[in-house]
Amino acid sequence: MTNKVLILVGTKKGAFVLESDAARQSWELRGPYCETWPMNHVIADPATGTILAGGGSEWFGPAVWKSGDLGATWTHSSAGLAYPEGEAPIKAVWSLAKSGASLYAGVDPAGLFRSDDGGETWSHLAGLRNHPSRPHWNPGGAGLILHSLLPHPDDDRRLWVGISAAGVFHTADSGETWETRNRGTRADFMPEDQRYPEFGQCVHCLVMAAGMPDRLYQQNHCGMYRSDDGGRHWTSIEAGLPSSFGFPAAAHPRDPSTLYLLPLNGDSAGRYVPDGKAAVWRTRDGGETWKDLRTGLPQGNTYFGVLRQAMATDRLEPAGVYFGTSTGSLYASADEGDSWTCVAQHLPTVLSVETMVVEA
Template sequence: MARVLALIGTTKGAFVLESDAARRIWDIRGPFCDCWPIRHVVADASAPGGAALYAGGGDRWLGAGVWRSDDLGASWARCGGTPAFEEGAAEPVGAIWSLFAAEGALYAGVSPAALFVSRDGGESWTHLDGLQKHPTRPGWFGGGAGLILHAIHAEGAEIWVGASAVGVFHSADAGETWTARNVGVRNDYMSPEQQGAETGYCVHALARAAGPGLRFYQQNHCGMYRSDDGGARWESIEAGLPSGFGFPVAAHPRDPDTAWLAPLNGDQAGRFMQDGACAVWRTRDAGASWVALREGLPQRHFYAAPLRRAMAVDALDPAGVYLGFNSGALWASADEGDRWTCVAQHLPTILSVETLLAP
């Protein structure tokens, strides 16, 4: 029977939650990674000998760090290498903000926004500096968390990244060259003459949809979007939602038309869920309509919020959905969001959630 692991990054280390396929009782392990701020924990299911887990984080005081576990999170060791800019860079790497493992490569998004890759399990890193050479780079500016690269998806030679408050970029040649992909996304704070600019869009999260196409879902500071062509053009799908503002988004592991998000009440009204009532919103038709899922979730005086990487799904059938909050609580649904249970409380601020199915 499969084991389900929820991989949690927090402000005080990494945690691993484990359950069986029923997903009713969860064991909690941690904190790991020397209690550093861990912004993202991911699994590389293709690692030789079984799945490897990686955790990345740091801050401006500690610098950047990456840890690895080869025993599904029972023990962790810091990797021998750390992403670093070339000598003479204007500022050093401040922290690891995102990780992505695929096809023998481990990618790391850092602050200030840049992308690195390791092909030896984190022992050495190469700066994919083509992104820094993009002609718009001198005009990039950070969002509330700074200038960060927090979303990565790679398939073969194609790579997509998201950076705040810059936008989405795509490379078709393994990171040598990049194009901005923000057509159709709006920035409510731009002047009329700035609308339609190549960059300047505060993407909060990206989710790759299942299936052979190139569908992505995007939660932005200014709206919710879907692209059916790898980000070349984006379409607003926020109609029917209480707000276009939120942080995480997750896509179904098999159905490209199903996605979940957790909209807040706007960026200027407290940044909590509408009326203090917790809800996860699900679409079954690629964003044409949305349904609020509330069963089991707090409906009065709930003012916690999920951050940009704090939602994930597992690959079971029905899919499990997981949502972490800055209050340190993790809520889970074993039936695609119809019913929810709090499976962990009083953790440090949850920064990210990912999943892994293990034998």
């Protein structure tokens, strides 16, 4: 029997936790935590129930915070989160992911670290930054950040990462060696004869389909894509969407063909919801067709954006869907997106949204 559902929220001023029962009709807000440091990504370890928060800044430095009591108390560590002397210092942790007994952290400037002791100490996986393309990586609007981490659910050696603006990379040997996985994704900001480079694309978000680890979805600066072969080839699935531009994507917890997006109106037109009317877009057929979901969302004079890690689903039936906005609101749906409720307002800018289901 499900006991409670938690929404884990990373913001520019700390981490927050919202808690509800399985009905998901009423939510209690707690926080801010992590001494109000900027928290770029807050996740849960489903095996232990531990909450982990990655963040920091040029002022505080990088750190991963940890709570074993659902947010009541926290500790943090930055041990090992550093590049060799002489390299640009790490500004912050941008993404976290659990894979087997290991925990991964993506950082700014882009690089990958692993912890085998629950986040107490970290080791740099230098293979990624040793890739031949590294001298040509360029920062996106938020910097040169490793923001997407997708471990393979059945093979701890395999991992995909998304870097702005370098593209998607894959390892099959626990990070020793890497290959680019960008074929078919556009780079509209490049000269016309260089629109499909091997690397250099500005990937915004990378998610994995439930039960099909080689089916990946990618929201890019220049389009929306699906891959059915682990990123070796990408196919555009943006037809039917109001814009090819956006940041977040969230996969359904059971159906590999269901995906949620929140498109924005373009990279140079304000980066807010199209026409000032909020909508989440859902596909049930892997991107062949799309439906806009608006019930309960504001439909006028709405100018918020939603950032790359600020949308998530839960694993209940029917699935819950959640997103947080640049203006500090959090919206929730308990019916797979058919209707929405604002469950928190006036938070700091929301940087990430994840969920955890705690069972009795």
